[in-house]
Amino acid sequence: MDGYLDFIVPRSCGKSCYFKFYLYNPKTYQFEYHKDWDWLRIDAMNKKTKQILKPADGHTYGEEELYQVEGFKLIKIEKDKD
Secondary structure: OOOOOOEEEEEEEOOOEEEEEEEEEOOOOEEEEOHHHOOOOOOEEEOOOOEEEEOOOOOOOOOOEEEEEEOOEEEEEOOOOO
């Protein structure tokens, strides 16, 4: 979302695949592994708002999680309860 190339390495694959995320840090000119991103699956991404939608895990249909990306950190956004 910052215009730099990042990469992922498969962590585990069963019914769903999970990855280790290595994000490019332009200040250090290196790729950095960020544990906060472990076990993240991305369903949708909004580059303008820097938000990531994570699909529901397992059998919890409709319980997606929304995250705000701030720097290299993921911050879970609480959903409105209707």
